[in-house]
Amino acid sequence: MSTTxxxxxxxxxxxxxxxxxxxxxxxxxxxxxxxxxxAHALLGQQINLQKTAIVSGIxxxxxxxxxxxxxxxxxxxxxxxxxxxxxxxxxxxxxxxxYSGDGDLTSIGGNHLIHAARRNMDxxxxxxxxxxxxxxxxxxxxxxxxASNSTTTPYGAFExxxxxxxxxxxxxxxxxxxxxxxxxxxxxxxxxxALKKKGFRFIEILSPCPTYYQRKNNMGDALAAMVDYKKRSxxxxxxxxxxxxxxxxxxxxVGEFVDREREDYLTRMRRQLGSHYSEFPPQPEEQESExxxxxx
Amino acid sequence: xxxxxxxxxFGGQGVILxxxxxxxxVSIHEGGYAxxxxxxxxxxxxxxxxxxxxxxxxxxxxxxxxxxxxxxxxSSEAYTRFVPEVREGGMLLVEEDLVPLDQKAQHLRVxxxxxxRLAEELGKKMVLNVIMVGFFCAITGxxxxxxxxxxxxxxxxxxxxxLNLKAFERGYEYGVELLAKGPAKGExxxxxxxxxxx
Amino acid sequence: xxxxxxxxxxxxxxxxxDAACCEGALSAGAxxxxxxxxxxxxxxxxxxxxxxxxxxxxxxxxxxxxxxSIAIQGMVWGGQKSFTVTSGxxxxxxxEHIGLAAISETPCVFVDVQRGGPSTGLPxxxxxxxxxxxxxxxxxxxxxxxxxxxxPQECYDLTVKCFNxxxxxxxxxxxxxxxxxxxxxxxxxxxxxxxxxxxxxxxxSKPPGxxxxxxxxxELVPEMAHAGEGYKLYVTGLTHDKRGYPALNxxxxxxxxxxxxxxxxxxQDELTMVEAEGLEDADVVVVSYGITSRVAQKAIQAARxxxxxxxxxxxxxxxxxxxKLIRExxxxxxxxxxxxLNMGQxxxxxxxxAGGQCKVIGVPHPGGTVHKPVEILxxxxxxxx
Ligand SMILES: Cc1ncc(C[n+]2csc(CCOP(=O)(O)OP(=O)(O)O)c2C)c(N)n1
Ligand code: SF4
Ligand SMILES: [Mg+2]
Numbered sequence: 001m002s003t004t005x006x007x008x009x010x011x012x013x014x015x016x017x018x019x020x021x022x023x024x025x026x027x028x029x030x031x032x033x034x035x036x037x038x039a040h041a042l043l044g045q046q047i048n049l050q051k052t053a054i055v056s057g058i059x060x061x062x063x064x065x066x067x068x069x070x071x072x073x074x075x076x077x078x079x080x081x082x083x084x085x086x087x088x089x090x091x092x093x094x095x096x097x098x099y100s101g102d103g104d105l106t107s108i109g110g111n112h113l114i115h116a117a118r119r120n121m122d123x124x125x126x127x128x129x130x131x132x133x134x135x136x137x138x139x140x141x142x143x144x145x146x147a148s149n150s151t152t153t154p155y156g157a158f159e160x161x162x163x164x165x166x167x168x169x170x171x172x173x174x175x176x177x178x179x180x181x182x183x184x185x186x187x188x189x190x191x192x193x194a195l196k197k198k199g200f201r202f203i204e205i206l207s208p209c210p211t212y213y214q215r216k217n218n219m220g221d222a223l224a225a226m227v228d229y230k231k232r233s234x235x236x237x238x239x240x241x242x243x244x245x246x247x248x249x250x251x252x253x254v255g256e257f258v259d260r261e262r263e264d265y266l267t268r269m270r271r272q273l274g275s276h277y278s279e280f281p282p283q284p285e286e287q288e289s290e291x292x293x294x295x296x
Numbered sequence: 297x298x299x300x301x302x303x304x305x306f307g308g309q310g311v312i313l314x315x316x317x318x319x320x321x322v323s324i325h326e327g328g329y330a331x332x333x334x335x336x337x338x339x340x341x342x343x344x345x346x347x348x349x350x351x352x353x354x355x356x357x358x359x360x361x362x363x364x365x366x367x368x369x370x371s372s373e374a375y376t377r378f379v380p381e382v383r384e385g386g387m388l389l390v391e392e393d394l395v396p397l398d399q400k401a402q403h404l405r406v407x408x409x410x411x412x413r414l415a416e417e418l419g420k421k422m423v424l425n426v427i428m429v430g431f432f433c434a435i436t437g438x439x440x441x442x443x444x445x446x447x448x449x450x451x452x453x454x455x456x457x458x459l460n461l462k463a464f465e466r467g468y469e470y471g472v473e474l475l476a477k478g479p480a481k482g483e484x485x486x487x488x489x490x491x492x493x494x
Numbered sequence: 495x496x497x498x499x500x501x502x503x504x505x506x507x508x509x510x511x512d513a514a515c516c517e518g519a520l521s522a523g524a525x526x527x528x529x530x531x532x533x534x535x536x537x538x539x540x541x542x543x544x545x546x547x548x549x550x551x552x553x554x555x556x557x558x559x560x561x562x563s564i565a566i567q568g569m570v571w572g573g574q575k576s577f578t579v580t581s582g583x584x585x586x587x588x589x590e591h592i593g594l595a596a597i598s599e600t601p602c603v604f605v606d607v608q609r610g611g612p613s614t615g616l617p618x619x620x621x622x623x624x625x626x627x628x629x630x631x632x633x634x635x636x637x638x639x640x641x642x643x644x645x646p647q648e649c650y651d652l653t654v655k656c657f658n659x660x661x662x663x664x665x666x667x668x669x670x671x672x673x674x675x676x677x678x679x680x681x682x683x684x685x686x687x688x689x690x691x692x693x694x695x696x697x698x699s700k701p702p703g704x705x706x707x708x709x710x711x712x713e714l715v716p717e718m719a720h721a722g723e724g725y726k727l728y729v730t731g732l733t734h735d736k737r738g739y740p741a742l743n744x745x746x747x748x749x750x751x752x753x754x755x756x757x758x759x760x761x762q763d764e765l766t767m768v769e770a771e772g773l774e775d776a777d778v779v780v781v782s783y784g785i786t787s788r789v790a791q792k793a794i795q796a797a798r799x800x801x802x803x804x805x806x807x808x809x810x811x812x813x814x815x816x817x818k819l820i821r822e823x824x825x826x827x828x829x830x831x832x833x834x835l836n837m838g839q840x841x842x843x844x845x846x847x848a849g850g851q852c853k854v855i856g857v858p859h860p861g862g863t864v865h866k867p868v869e870i871l872x873x874x875x876x877x878x879x
Contacts (some may be wrong), residue, residue: 019726019739020739045838050723051722053721055591066728066730071725073568073730074726074728074732074740075594076591077730078560079560081561082557082560082564082568083565083568084568085561085565086528086554086564086566086567086568086569086570086571086572086576087569087572087721088568088572090528090570091572091573092720094572111558112557114557115556115561153721170755238696269552276548278548278549316508323680324681329681331678332508333676333679336533336618336677338532339820344756355790357788358789358792358864359678388670389567474794
């Protein structure tokens with residue numbers, strides 16, 4: 001992989017670890033584009049950046065956490081969400097963002113995705129969907145569109161692709177959106193909105209991987225990908241997620257699909273615990289009871 | 297002094313709590329040592345419940361009871377399953393309405409109590425385990441009465457304390473009376489059929 | 495630093511090892527935990543789930559052990575003390591994250607209540623078959639500390655110790671219980687908080703800007719900061735430099751992995767935690783750990799009754815292995831005997847450290863119950879010949 005400059009400038013620069021530029025991303029890679037939108041969204045919202053943490057798994061997209069000048073956690077493959085869950089529970093003041101790849105979040109980490117959505121854990125998940133395992137050299141992912149070529153599906157993939165939006169919607173996410181790397185302005189706006197929302201928020205971004213996915217499937221370079229996204233995408237805000245499947249070569253439904261209110265995990269926990277929960281632990285006298293009712 | 301005990305019956309009889317009360321009495325209120333183990337897993341399903349105690353005036357090393365000095369059997373299944381583990385000349389305490397004896401108990405000193413009936417007389421069947429604890433203390437002398445009563449206090453919710461203390465007394469008295477009118481040691485307090493009746 | 499009385503259940507209790515471990519964690523200041531139910535460890539988290547909210551903490555039941563073992567690390571970087579609890583199959587799933595904790599120097603405790611294996615094995619019966627896994631289970635080179643209790647009292651005391659060691663050395667600490675100690679009920683004395691010493695978190699002493707997350711001083715253990723404190727942390731499972739930035743080259747690897755090993759190696763004396771007795775004139779020394787040490791004690795008494803000179807060496811800390819002590823001992827005795835509830839794991843290390851100076855006799859056991867004292871006695875007799 002060759003390297004390239006990230007084409008972002010002030011004031012976004014403060015949000016990036018300048019001492020880590022150039023990034024590892026290939027020329028034309030869409031990941032940097034999504035980061036640009038993300039950085040603008042963070043700035044625009046006046047989020048307290050001291051209290052913002054970003055967690056990634058492993059993959060090209062998983063490197064995002066390490067380029068952001070926030071509290072950055074680069075964890076293990078597929079497990080960014082449970083790490084982020086622990087972080088959020090330990091310090092509810094934090095704004096916690098998971099930024100990772102499609103393979104990471106939906107294949108190896110699919111179970112965590114489902115359960116974090118079900119719990120309505122108060123984290124924002126950004127999934128860069130390049131429809132491939134890029135970091136490891138272009139193998140099929142659960143999101144690889146049927147019949148696509150990859151290094152492990154040399155005769156084309158035999159498996160249908162996963163619709164993440166539908167999955168997390170069904171599991172209980174309170175905010176679900178999809179854009180492509182072409183929709184930079186919309187993406188920024190959606191990210192800004194999601195940053196302010198409480199609960200499990202999920203944003204999928206279709207993003208070109210010229211090095212593997214595009215090349216393996218004769219889809220041209222990054223520019224060709226943008227043209228393709230522009231041509232195929234259709235904005236349908238509020239669209240039921242079961243109508244948002246990504247057919248190979250078919251329409252790319254984009255927009256904000258789900259935006260609902262649901263009590264998040266910690267709020268519900270506190271509410272249900274009521275007086276069982278003590279912000280300030282009880283005094284020793286109350287605890288020294290030797291009754292073994294519970295112990296038996 | 298080291299004694300190996302087992303209390304066994306079915307779920308809901310408070311078998312584990314009974315063992316807990318005795319173990320706690322020895323290790324906390326008598327200053328001795330007690331190690332309690334339970335059976336978990338498939339064998340603990342199907343309603344069977346059992347706990348073993350090793351009590352001693354020295355720290356207990358080997359954790360399991362392997363050669364029982366006393367078996368308290370509160371169901372016929374418990375009796376059948378554990379009576380082979382009682383050592384020659386050991387003691388068998390039974391809930392006499394629930395445990396039909398056979399020749400397997402021949403070599404043992406057997407003492408029976410209608411604990412469930414006595415508990416019902418006290419108004420709550422649930423206290424049969426504490427009656428058994430009282431009975432155990434009176435018959436075996438392994439656990440001192442005062443210590444056991446303190447332990448009952450620790451173990452039961454305050455609103456049931458009086459009832460439980462009464463239950464303990466009832467079991468204890470029953471044991472004392474049984475011993476008083478009973479024959480010399482070594483002989484059975486309950487008739488054990490010489491031949492299997494099945 | 496002393497424990498917070500509000501979390502300490504001071505008093506004399508008759509509780510099992512699992513409950514005692516839970517209380518130990520609370521006494522140590524761990525108010526956050528993540529786990530996934532598995533026999534025979536479940537009672538620990540069941541109790542913790544009830545106790546934690548009373549002291550402003552929480553337990554979260556995650557979707558699996560992969561999740562639990564990394565959620566706790568999120569909790570630690572979020573500023574809390576945390577631990578997870580499991581048994582065999584779950585412990586296997588946690589391996590990747592033991593490595594993550596090792597390389598990111600995340601202080602946390604993994605409790606493994608060992609049961610018979612491999613695979614689902616014997617869910618409700620004891621074994622000590624995960625000892626090598628505790629040392630080598632995750633890929634790559636790292637070191638951990640592994641502690642083995644032999645009673646509910648120790649399940650309490652040593653859990654506190656595990657948290658202290660985790661903080662002091664910034665390593666994942668393995669608390670290697672087994673089904674027998676976990677489910678065994680005995681007297682447990684919990685002291686008042688002012689008698690419980692806690693090792694405080696090595697928190698950054700320099701302000702953001704001057705602070706480097708993986709810069710280690712004298713003791714080779716770096717300080718840490720938490721998310722949200724303004725340090726702009728960079729924590730990665732990749733090999734990294736002092737800033738925490740990925741440094742994917744042999745020199746950085748040598749420096750990092752070298753330090754991870756060296757910080758423990760130089761604390762070997764402190765980490766030699768044993769219970770020794772009668773070693774001076776012993777012909778045979780029984781070396782054991784965990785529940786097996788109690789059975790071994792019985793065999794030792796029986797052997798002494800027969801006039802044999804037998805010493806006892808109980809390893810409380812199995813990893814790092816007390817290499818120096820064993821080497822010296824092996825030069826003085828006829829034989830070392832090691833019973834363990836596995837087919838011969840730690841005995842390999844014993845043999846290595848004895849270096850051929852004396853006989854080393856393993857007493858393997860597949861688990862499911864503990865040894866019969868006579869099995870150990872026979873090995874002692876063989877050693878004494
Ligand atoms: C447990 C584990 N299995 C496999 C890998 C190898 N691996 C690293 S990244 C990756 C796939 C990443 O794909 P994706 O999440 O889509 O990220 P991308 O590189 O496409 O951005 C794999 C399989 C790993 N690091 N850990
Ligand atoms: S391999 Fe693909 S996803 Fe990875 S950096 Fe290059 S273009 Fe981007
Ligand atoms: Mg991908």
